[in-house]
Amino acid sequence: MTSALSGLRERARKNLDPVHYDFFAGGAGEEVALAENERAFHALALLPRVLRGAAERDLRVTLPGARASLPVIVSPTAFHRLAHPDGELATARAVAAADTVLVTGVASTIAVGEVTAAARAVRDEASVWFQLYLHPEQDVTTALVRRAERAGCSALVVTVDSPVFGRRERDRRNGFHDLPPGLAAENMRDLPGAAPGKPLDIAMSPALSWDHLRRLRDVTALPVVLKGVLHPEDAALAVTEGVDALLVSNHGGRQLDAAPATVEALPAVVSAVAGRVPVLLDGGVRGGSDVAKALALGATAVGIGRPVLWGLAAEGAQGVRQVLELLRAEFDNVLALCGGRSPADLTRDLVVARATAATAAWGTSVGPQAVRAGEGSMPW
Numbered sequence: 001m002t003s004a005l006s007g008l009r010e011r012a013r014k015n016l017d018p019v020h021y022d023f024f025a026g027g028a029g030e031e032v033a034l035a036e037n038e039r040a041f042h043a044l045a046l047l048p049r050v051l052r053g054a055a056e057r058d059l060r061v062t063l064p065g066a067r068a069s070l071p072v073i074v075s076p077t078a079f080h081r082l083a084h085p086d087g088e089l090a091t092a093r094a095v096a097a098a099d100t101v102l103v104t105g106v107a108s109t110i111a112v113g114e115v116t117a118a119a120r121a122v123r124d125e126a127s128v129w130f131q132l133y134l135h136p137e138q139d140v141t142t143a144l145v146r147r148a149e150r151a152g153c154s155a156l157v158v159t160v161d162s163p164v165f166g167r168r169e170r171d172r173r174n175g176f177h178d179l180p181p182g183l184a185a186e187n188m189r190d191l192p193g194a195a196p197g198k199p200l201d202i203a204m205s206p207a208l209s210w211d212h213l214r215r216l217r218d219v220t221a222l223p224v225v226l227k228g229v230l231h232p233e234d235a236a237l238a239v240t241e242g243v244d245a246l247l248v249s250n251h252g253g254r255q256l257d258a259a260p261a262t263v264e265a266l267p268a269v270v271s272a273v274a275g276r277v278p279v280l281l282d283g284g285v286r287g288g289s290d291v292a293k294a295l296a297l298g299a300t301a302v303g304i305g306r307p308v309l310w311g312l313a314a315e316g317a318q319g320v321r322q323v324l325e326l327l328r329a330e331f332d333n334v335l336a337l338c339g340g341r342s343p344a345d346l347t348r349d350l351v352v353a354r355a356t357a358a359t360a361a362w363g364t365s366v367g368p369q370a371v372r373a374g375e376g377s378m379p380w
């Protein structure tokens with residue numbers, strides 16, 4: 001993590017109630033997956049190409065229902081008003097100003113219609129996607145989808161890595177179970193089964209199956225991004241089921257602690273999808289070179305979770321904007337250093353396992369590992 005980003009995190013830590021800091025920062029279990037997401041990026045190196053004439057660079061990418069000015073979008077994170085009084089409104093303004101996609105979540109402390117309005121006040125065509133969990137009762141899911149459609153969201157992000165809630169030790173230790181008075185999951189109000197004036201609980205259900213996803217697709221024409229896929233067989237199934245994109249994610253290490261680092265799971269998913277839909281990744285992206293590594297391994301874009309929360313808690317909308325501009329500048333710099341003009345120039349042969357990077361470049365004994373990576377085998 002660069003000093004600018006860790007500086008924001010430290011300022012966020014100072015501003016936040018320690019219990020809320022732990023909620024944002026923490027993971028499940030022993031926080032192995034949380035740590036692995038970042039470690040796995042460090043374990044990879046980029047093998048740059050030279051003399052490729054990369055004076056003019058274009059960072060834009062096309063995604064379902066959206067275009068983004070850089071291949072970094074904002075993943076859904078809960079309860080932004082714990083980080084800053086303006087909460088998701090501040091996040092929405094900053095993300096729209098940076099001209100990328102905001103994935104606003106069902107666990108937002110501001111209703112989705114107000115979030116999209118704040119984004120559109122900054123940029124007419126601002127892209128906002130809506131993240132939801134499938135509810136076992138179809139009428140609740142449908143009501144959430146209608147809410148997102150009315151708000152003008154251009155895709156649905158369906159999180160499927162949460163059949164049950166991960167065991168978050170920090171939250172248990174801190175006794176953090178409820179939002180402070182005055183804050184609520186605003187999108188959960190006025191849903192079928194909700195008591196008047198009271199938000200419904202966000203359901204996480206182990207009973208969900210592909211049938212529930214089919215029922216969702218029956219009630220909406222919005223593109224669907226499936227979030228939390230790690231197994232290549234699930235990726236292939238999802239494509240067969242007609243999803244419009246996949247987001248490789250382990251929920252920032254907050255669900256299955258034994259899950260692999262996302263950048264390590266990415267190549268097999270990319271291979272299973274075989275170019276049929278875009279594949280995105282989140283988890284542990286902290287700098288421009290992480291973005292470049294994920295793209296070289298086949299991601300169309302990456303999402304960031306905690307860095308946005310650090311920016312928001314440190315400085316509100318300004319802080320979120322700072323995080324996105326930092327990543328834009330770093331990614332552009334790395335792209336140039338790799339001799340690339342656009343994200344498409346970041347190809348798989350540019351990624352090698354760090355332990356073998358030098359020997360791969362020399363073409364000696366370990367070299368073929370990196371060379372074969374370009375042909376579909378794993379470089380680690």
Ligand SMILES: Cc1cc2nc3c(=O)[nH]c(=O)nc-3n(C[C@H](O)[C@H](O)[C@H](O)COP(=O)(O)O)c2cc1C
Pocket residue numbers: 023024025037075076077078105106107131159227249250251252253254282283284285303304305306307
């Ligand atoms: C505080 C917090 C809350 C989150 N809330 C949600 C959520 O409501 N829905 C969801 O799909 N993912 C949620 N996530 C996971 C993020 O969307 C994303 O997968 C993860 O944060 C990416 O990892 P990173 O924080 O290392 O960038 C949350 C993550 C954090 C840190």
Ligand SMILES: CC(C)CC(=O)C(=O)O
Pocket residue numbers: 078107202251254
């Ligand atoms: C409270 C949850 C709905 C959000 C969260 O913390 C998570 O998904 O990690």
